[in-house]
Amino acid sequence: MAHQPWSRPLAPGATVAAGYMHLMNHTTQPETLVGARAEGVERIEIHDMVEVDGVMQMRPVEGGVPLAVDGMATFQPGGRHLMFFGVSRSWAEGETVPVTLIFESGTEAVVEFRIGTPAEAEGSDEHAHH
Numbered sequence: 001m002a003h004q005p006w007s008r009p010l011a012p013g014a015t016v017a018a019g020y021m022h023l024m025n026h027t028t029q030p031e032t033l034v035g036a037r038a039e040g041v042e043r044i045e046i047h048d049m050v051e052v053d054g055v056m057q058m059r060p061v062e063g064g065v066p067l068a069v070d071g072m073a074t075f076q077p078g079g080r081h082l083m084f085f086g087v088s089r090s091w092a093e094g095e096t097v098p099v100t101l102i103f104e105s106g107t108e109a110v111v112e113f114r115i116g117t118p119a120e121a122e123g124s125d126e127h128a129h130h
């Protein structure tokens with residue numbers, strides 16, 4: 001289940017975006033988020049921010065993001081995020097972009113990412129439909 005998934009609007013010509021959400025595991029099994037895909041997006045990576053010589057850099061997460069039963073993983077600006085590469089069209093404010101989250105167990109969940117600012121995203125409470 002994902003709460004408040006959102007991404008910023010894309011400037012014309014931009015092809016890279018970051019996605020944020022609160023991801024929760026309401027199943028009875030531990031799960032690990034290992035990837036994601038979306039139509040019109042070439043590749044999605046899970047990134048984390050790490051400090052290198054005093055500068056924050058983003059880096060792909062090795063081995064995925066583990067989620068204990070009833071556990072939560074936060075993806076937020078300045079921290080862990082989904083990175084969308086090769087976005088084929090500009091995402092406009094107010095629209096939603098369906099993203100399929102892929103877990104190690106083979107489970108997949110579609111999450112609707114709302115395009116807008118964090119303040120607007122607060123208002124949305126999209127849940128993943130299985």
Ligand SMILES: [Cu+2]
Pocket residue numbers: 018047058059081082083
């Ligand atoms: Cu990134």
